[in-house]
Amino acid sequence: MEQNRDFSSHGNASLIIGVDVGGTKIAAGLVDRDGQVSGRVKIPTDTSHPAKTLQAIADAISGVMQEAVVSAAQIKAIGLGIPGIVDPVRGTCLFSANLGWENVAVQDWLEQATGLPCAIENDVSAGALGESLYGAGQGQRQMVYLSLGTGIAARAIINGQLYNGAHGMAGEIGHLMCDPTGPRCRCGAIGCLEALAAGPALAEAAQQKIQDGSASPLLLKQLQHPEEQMRAEHVFAAAALGDSVAHQIIQRAARYLAYGLSFLVFTYDPQCIVIGGGLATEQSPLMTAIHQETARWIAQSPVARGRIGADIIRPARLQQDAGIVGAGALILAQERTQ
Amino acid sequence: MEQNRDFSSHGNASLIIGVDVGGTKIAAGLVDRDGQVSGRVKIPTDTSHPAKTLQAIADAISGVMQEAVVSAAQIKAIGLGIPGIVDPVRGTCLFSANLGWENVAVQDWLEQATGLPCAIENDVSAGALGESLYGAGQGQRQMVYLSLGTGIAARAIINGQLYNGAHGMAGEIGHLMCDPTGPRCRCGAIGCLEALAAGPALAEAAQQKIQDGSASPLLLKQLQHPEEQMRAEHVFAAAALGDSVAHQIIQRAARYLAYGLSFLVFTYDPQCIVIGGGLATEQSPLMTAIHQETARWIAQSPVARGRIGADIIRPARLQQDAGIVGAGALILAQERTQ
Numbered sequence A, B: 001m002e003q004n005r006d007f008s009s010h011g012n013a014s015l016i017i018g019v020d021v022g023g024t025k026i027a028a029g030l031v032d033r034d035g036q037v038s039g040r041v042k043i044p045t046d047t048s049h050p051a052k053t054l055q056a057i058a059d060a061i062s063g064v065m066q067e068a069v070v071s072a073a074q075i076k077a078i079g080l081g082i083p084g085i086v087d088p089v090r091g092t093c094l095f096s097a098n099l100g101w102e103n104v105a106v107q108d109w110l111e112q113a114t115g116l117p118c119a120i121e122n123d124v125s126a127g128a129l130g131e132s133l134y135g136a137g138q139g140q141r142q143m144v145y146l147s148l149g150t151g152i153a154a155r156a157i158i159n160g161q162l163y164n165g166a167h168g169m170a171g172e173i174g175h176l177m178c179d180p181t182g183p184r185c186r187c188g189a190i191g192c193l194e195a196l197a198a199g200p201a202l203a204e205a206a207q208q209k210i211q212d213g214s215a216s217p218l219l220l221k222q223l224q225h226p227e228e229q230m231r232a233e234h235v236f237a238a239a240a241l242g243d244s245v246a247h248q249i250i251q252r253a254a255r256y257l258a259y260g261l262s263f264l265v266f267t268y269d270p271q272c273i274v275i276g277g278g279l280a281t282e283q284s285p286l287m288t289a290i291h292q293e294t295a296r297w298i299a300q301s302p303v304a305r306g307r308i309g310a311d312i313i314r315p316a317r318l319q320q321d322a323g324i325v326g327a328g329a330l331i332l333a334q335e336r337t338q
Helices: A050-068 A106-114 A123-134 A193-197 A199-212 A232-240 A244-267 A285-300 A322-337 B050-068 B106-114 B123-134 B193-197 B199-212 B232-240 B244-267 B285-300 B322-337
Strands: A015-021 A025-031 A037-044 A075-082 A085-087 A092-096 A101-104 A118-122 A143-148 A152-158 A161-163 A272-276 A313-315 B015-021 B025-031 B037-044 B075-082 B085-087 B092-096 B101-104 B118-122 B143-148 B152-158 B161-163 B272-276 B313-315
Touching: A015 A050, A015 A123, A015 A322, A025 A050, A025 A322, A037 A050, A037 A322, A050 A075, A050 A101, A050 A106, A075 A106, A075 A123, A075 A322, A085 A118, A092 A106, A106 A118, A118 A123, A118 A322, A123 A143, A123 A152, A123 A161, A123 A272, A123 A322, A143 A244, A152 A193, A152 A244, A193 A199, A193 A244, A199 A232, A199 A244, A232 A244, A232 A285, A244 A272, A244 A285, A244 B244, A285 A313, B015 B050, B015 B123, B015 B322, B025 B050, B025 B322, B037 B050, B037 B322, B050 B075, B050 B101, B050 B106, B075 B106, B075 B123, B075 B322, B085 B118, B092 B106, B106 B118, B118 B123, B118 B322, B123 B143, B123 B152, B123 B161, B123 B272, B123 B322, B143 B244, B152 B193, B152 B244, B193 B199, B193 B244, B199 B232, B199 B244, B232 B244, B232 B285, B244 B272, B244 B285, B285 B313
Parallel strands: A015 A075, A075 A118, A143 A272, A272 A313, B015 B075, B075 B118, B143 B272, B272 B313
Antiparallel strands: A015 A025, A025 A037, A085 A092, A092 A101, A143 A152, A152 A161, B015 B025, B025 B037, B085 B092, B092 B101, B143 B152, B152 B161
């Protein structure tokens, strides 16, 4: 699936809007050619019906124009990052669990609603482009972006261009079976990397320890009240306070993730792997553990050591604006290849 | 490592020589623009000293010119496939276990010796290009070639071009750790895919069964005399005769290989995976087992099934000439991008 649309036909309009469509909120803004964001808008995602979600996206777009005091005539194109399987050529979202979408013609609908050219991509693909153009992967022709959050997915930049593969599955290492005796993944398969090392897996492991009675008071204290749902952030907070059970949970996830990183090294062989997403903040104890475990497998592999070091891993640089910049980057990347 | 040399400067010469440098023999021939080979030459590889190996390669090249009755003035360029880590831009072989080479300036030496432009590549990379241009991967923009023999390695064709990665490690899935309790690989690491499923691993598993006393007479009968070294071919022959121990050994290797194929699918996401190399002949019971095991994991993965089938795997089409055609394809692929 390659995309090479020519957005230059849209008069002298030069501004770009990036829209980060999430399962709970839609964030949008103007993205300039230095990857800077202005005119930010954030509205809740109405997932009650695809038409309502699309309307909310259109609302976010007009919100940005109001906020930044620009007219539609000044907008060159709109880029959208969608959490799901996307056909960027036809502009449709084939499936999105987060949005409850199946075969939604996003691009056609939005182009009609806004009168502006739109481009859509998977949100991890957009993130990869954003980090490649403006973030930690700047200037690297071969780069992989790994998103760690509720799910796990990677996307590669190959020879300077986003690579989605023949069926839009390139980089979906979250669904590689890593443990045949592991838990069931939300995809339905057993022992996927995502089921072992994504946010919900960390939370579930902690919940299990609480039920077993093997959780420490430090871990329990992270919950404000007993009915509160355990989250990966609670595990991180307990680990930061020196809790050994939380530390073990993180270390185990990091071992699986380092294993996943070895897949990326022995297939894409990139100059760097940029790790982003909700679990990969710079202060995250998971990032520290991933560094340690990666250094370990590299040291154990005569083929890898000597060629790469654990510094192949870098934290993502685009922080709160990552989704918007990534979506805008869809348009900006097209400009660069024209 | 990208290579885009212009071989068109070499007058009106149009013929191409492909050289397949193996650990035991050097095979060479003229390769035409339909991937057909003529003027075949095969000589033993002298690995006693790099200078001797290079001289043997030069001898094979002049042998082809004699055999095909052509002069150096008619040769446009020479392509060489080398079993090792190659820097195709600088034209050096960084390391080859099979040839006993370390930092050998192959291209410079041969260009001086023959007076002709030369290009070198890793042999699996050359095989990938050959199958992509003239074999089972013809017409596929996204394709992976997996070589199964003494070693295991893959190379991807991405957007129609050979992809070696940033450190020449792209596709080296033979050195992915697949079993932490597995045997030591010849690379030095533990439990590599290659140590579990390449030719020597199959032979060793059979040898082990013989030592255990659990091998069947059918498997034992494959050896001409008791001192004969067990080889993967013996295991295949016993399995073809219905031997259940041989069958189990093959099935186990196929499970690991199908696992390796899942790495390739969830990273490169190609239109097809072409399997070649000594163990992957069309009649090989290993290929049948790989098909079965691949169908099984695809059926178990909701993300993969519906998008791909086990027919994503194809046997290589270039047979005895594969190495020569692949080496010639290095030059022919350059022509196509010019």
